[in-house]
Amino acid sequence: MAKWVYLFKEGDAGMRNLLGGKGANLAEMTNLGLPIPQGFTVTTEACTDYYNSGKKITDEIKDQIFAALVELENMQGKKFGDNTDPLLVSVRSGARASMPGMMDTILNLGLNDVAVEGFAQKTGNPRFAYDSYRRFIQMYSDVVMEVSKTKFDAILESVKEAKGYKLDTELTADDLKEVIAKYKELYKKELGQDFPQDAKEQLMGAVTAVFRSWDNPRAIVYRRMNDIPGDWGTAVNVQAMVFGNMGNTSGTGVAFTRNPATGENGVFGEYLINAQGEDVVAGIRTPQPITKLAEDLPECYKEFMEISKKLEDHYADMQDMEFTIQEGKLYFLQTRSGKRTAQAALNIACDLVDEGKITPETAVSRIEAKSLDQLLHPTFDPAALKAGRVLGSALPASPGAAAGKVYFTAEDAKAAAEKGERVVLVRLETSPEDIEGMHAAEGILTVRGGMTSHAAVVARGMGTCCVSGCGEIKIDEEAKYFELAGEHIVEGDYISLDGSTGNIYLGDIKTVEASVGGNFGRIMAWADEFRKLQVRTNADTPADAKNAVNLGAEGIGLCRTEHMFFESDRIEKIRKMILSNTVEAREAALADLIPFQKGDFKALYEVMEGKPVTIRFLDPPLHEFIPTQESDIAALAKDMNLTVEEVKATCDSLHEFNPMMGHRGCRLAVTYPEIAKMQTRAVMEAAIEVKSEKGFAIIPEIMIPLVGEKKELQFVKNVVVETAEAVKAEKGSDIEYHIGTMMEIPRACLMADEIAEEADFFSFGTNDLTQMTFGFSRDDAGKFLDSYYKEKIYESDPFARLDQAGVGQLVKMAAEKGRTTKPGLKLGICGEHGGDPSTVEFCHNIGLNYVSCSPFRVPIAKLAAAQAAIKNSGK
Ligand code: ADP
Ligand code: MG
Ligand code: MG
Secondary structure (H helix, E strand, O other): OOOOEEEEOOOOOOHHHHHHHHHHHHHHHOOOOOOOOOOOEEEEEHHHHHOOOOOOOOOHHHHHHHHHHHHHHHHOOOEOOOOOEEEEEEEEEEEEOOOOOOOEEEEEEOOOOOOHHHHHHHOOHHHHHHHHHHHHHHHHHHOOOOHHHHHHHHHHHHHHHHOOOOOOOHHHHHHHHHHHHHHHHHHHHHHHOOOEEEEHHHHHHHHHHHHHHHHHHHHHHHHOOOOOOOOOOEEEEEEEEEOOOOOOOOOEEEEEEEEEOOOOOOEEEEEEEEEOOOOOHHHHOOEEEEEEEEOOOOOHHHHHHHHHHHHHHHHHHHEEEEEEEOOOEEEEEEEEEEOHHHHHHHHHHHHHHOOOOOOOOHHHHOOHHHHHHHHHEEEEEEHHHHHOOEEOEEEEEEEEEEEEEEOOOHHHHHHHHHHHEEEEEEEEEOHHHHHHHHHHHHOOOOOOOOOOOHHHHHHHHOOOOOEEEOOEEEEEEOOOOOEEEEEEEOOOOEEEEEEEOOOEOOOOOOEOOOOOOOOHHHHHHHHHHOOOOOOEEOOOOOOHHHHHHHHHOEEEEEEHHHHOOOHHHHHHHHHHHHOOHHHHHHHHHHHHHHHHHHHHHHHHHHHOOOEEEEEEEEOOOOOOOOOOOOOHHHHHHHOOOOOOHHHHHHHHHHOOOOOHHHOOOOOHHOOHHHHHHHHHHHHHHHHHHHHHOOOOOOOOOOEEEOOHHHEEEEEEEEHHHHHHHHHHHHHHOOOOEEEEEOOHHHHHOOOOHHHHOOOOOEOOHHHHHHHHHHOOOOOOOHHHHHHHHHOOOOOOOOOOOOOOOOOHHHHHHHHHHHHHHHOOOEHHHHHHHHHHHHHHHHHHOOOOOEEEOOOHHHHHHHHHHHHHHHHHHHO
């Protein structure tokens, strides 16, 4: 028979997967001999079983729960459901990973109309007994029966008001009886039945509610954001109650062994005298700092300090603890490794190494890679933020804090920024033409678009704060205003954006520059020592590349060349090329572009100082470059000696039904080899010149996008080689160069062994590979993915976190196949996923050479790479 229920004394910290974090630590603390109210844990497997059995708790599990309950009764010397001296319990959820806000705890379970009288007599404290009962009714109704807590609060407030009280503690026993009667009335009115009087029924109701809470919408969203699988399930802890609300020698509190904001060594916490459970965090009364306990209850304080030190030493990590004091006796109710800011995490990890408590490997493994983001962007001044008014909230697309004046077009944003204003660009959605305005802005807000929309991807690349997809906004870009939460905001008004939470604030909230302290560097140096994967960056401009190098990038894994064509002095030339009817005319138009491209590449090479640079040839469908505004079309027609109608006709002919799968990528080079020729010339001339001018050992890496067939690559490669050799001959240079391909079409992965014969390297373009494998476009998926999350079909956004089961299989297979025909094939990944820690781990495991990600994610990827290497080596 499976074991579904464990007494605390039967478990330990190693059983986290089965008992959940809270349960495993309660067991561990019990083993350490600490003062823990005893209890038992219903396992996470029981939760999974509940879902597999059609949301039912089987009799076998029920029997084990009641058997454990009997053991608990024996330990406590009290009977559950007794009328004179009842055993009361708390019911607490606890998953493997802490999931705040998943389910609220139920306290004082086991009370009913009769037992509360016995409890009052037994404790000699009627006020306390009735207060416990009314809290229980409120929590049970809210958590188990889903009757809103606010309805109960309203009753409590009205009774207080009628009596002229301010504080809950002023309520007398009789007042509380009145509250209880009203609570029960409300319960009956809302649910059409009486409040359950049977303790076992209460218990099973509560256990079921915990299991059910695993799948509530908040929990599903939290899991998706934190990569927690849906099939883990949650455990349930049933624990004997201790009471912090029995008078002035009782109390409850929370504390950390070190400061969770700064990492400073020293106990940091708060408590409330004569209070229960969440009163401390609920903010009803102002809690006291923990040091004050030394005056109030010196014995308890001393014991508390000893135990917290013991716990920190035992776990060798900063602990977050919950405790309760019942009539002068201290109990611990929880300990866990405390959540902390990124800065605190770095400081604590380094301090623990210096204190000889952990190794550098452990220190590196402990830092949550994603959290480094906080250190790389400006943040809001906390006090100013608290005072700010939230207008709404949308997707936290690119982290950081931004405050500035609202502008509605890229040109206006750019112009205002040039005048020295701080600017927030607000758009329905952004397009490549907005790039300069986006660059100029402190922050970007869009009405449409998901986490991988143009705005989101570009903003992350630039390290600019972006909040995207705020559908509640009513915007009129022409009239230059938007409306949100009843505010009418016009050009020049101040708003503030928090790209880490997605919040949109009214007004100009003060920001502070991120500071990178010395411990950050220490951790990164250790990470560099341990990791095997190289980390490159996706950068198109020297400024972005410089940023990335400062953050530790070891090369450029993806330079998108199309961005180079959108600037105002170039776009006309590419438009001319597109509208040309003959090869000669196209070549002439392209020739004008060579100096620009060459200049761009030279600047990049100079910044990179000989580090590898992968340049991807033109990728997007040509229609992205054509003019849409009448005035632009007219100017172009005039310039090219064509009629407006002729220009429009050519533009129309570029229309595609499915541009993502249309005339783009290497298909452009197959139909217009002159484009590839021009780009090759620019790449080679730039490399030769920088090499001779600066002496850097440059080996350009030319990357052909969207290849699906060996002959396709062969064709483009021939064009590239022919031009490159010609340039070398002209310049008398013997410079080396590599030609590879972006692996982003499922067919390419299937044919990887053949394609590898023509390629020096593969770089997995997992954005396209994901959309082509799933068969849905990343620009449209946002519309339906939410339903998929809700129905648990997909758990996370496959564009943010690589779908290792499906797309990952293609990547792994292609890597293996490629190396069968070319053992030295260099392998990398350059999709958005390159900066996602779980994807980085995957890339390490399948033996890629490098990952490439946006500049601000370079440290994250490096840390994740080190963590993967440490995990793999089993240290
Ligand atoms: P969360 O996971 O939200 O912190 P907990 O299960 O830790 O929820 O419960 C919240 C609070 O309820 C605890 O910090 C503690 O103050 C109180 N509590 C829980 N169980 C007991 C108990 N057996 N006796 C007294 N208080 C309890
Ligand atoms: Mg807790
Ligand atoms: Mg692509």
